[in-house]
């Protein structure tokens with residue numbers, strides 16, 4: 370069975386866009402691949418974090434992923450900072466990574482502009498990500514398009530290390546989450562629904578009050594045509610609601626257009642709100658069961674044991690090959 374691995378930063382509450390575009394894909398992959406999912410808390414501290422908020426977010430995110438259908442029996446789920454081998458491997462890889470190639474990372478260029486005084490960790494972040502990936506000899510790394518360059522540098526580092534010290538790492542491929550639908554902002558449907566969106570009315574967060582979610586959908590921007598038809602250019606608002614309805618119900622766009630042929634926008638929005646609210650309520654019920662439970666700790670305790678064994682073996686192999694021994 371091919372292996373996949375992905376990391377999620379514990380910053381901000383995930384949106385309905387994340388759920389449709391990324392988490393649902395992972396839920397599908399768990400039946401096709403040997404899957405590793407970890408919370409990339411060491412990555413999140415490249416930008417200053419409030420310690421209390423951070424640990425709250427870590428627990429919340431793990432509970433939310435499991436509530437969304439990430440099955441602990443089908444995935445190794447763990448917390449990055451509990452596996453000390455990631456940072457150890459990262460140092461050995463850093464010494465085989467060029468300053469020049471890290472300077473070319475577009476995410477670093479963007480983020481370093483936003484912070485007057487950024488950390489060295491923000492610069493070396495892609496190497497830590499390479500160590501997350503390479504430690505497990507994975508075949509595929511499912512990520513959003515913004516992370517593609519980081520997976521490519523992980524490949525370059527692995528190829529270089531293999532050449533220099535002998536075959537050590539499997540060379541992974543990126544798996545872009547693009548067969549999931551793209552969900553747009555409810556207020557400005559020409560923009561992607563994003564955690565960092567300006568207007569909270571445009572964003573559905575998975576932990577929002579259900580009544581708030583219903584209000585946001587009922588208040589979504591539409592047009593004056595009164596016709597439920599998919600047309601991204603001229604009717605971006607209605608098209609987005611059709612996409613949302615399709616991605617929750619599994620119905621096709623033509624079937625949805627047919628279903629609402631004679632409906633007004635109010636009735637259509639109500640139908641969209643009903644299916645979205647029902648889905649998110651179920652996720653929230655499961656989340657509430659998990660968040661303070663020992664079950665959550667058991668999942669992480671099991672995951673870290675498995676993850677450490679694999680990463681430790683890779684660490685010792687690298688150390689040995691590099692001559693770090695008596």
Ligand code: AMP
Nearest residue numbers: 386387390391512513546550551552562
């Ligand atoms: P981000 O929140 O931008 O770090 O994205 C995390 C993952 O969620 C990536 O795989 C994105 O492609 C996916 N994602 C984020 N926002 C959306 C959206 N509005 N629609 C679909 N997928 C999304």
Ligand code: TRP
Nearest residue numbers: 374375376377378409412498501
């Ligand atoms: N850098 C990724 C992000 O910001 C998170 C991440 C860290 C990751 N390590 C990883 C993703 C390894 C995939 C594989 O979204």
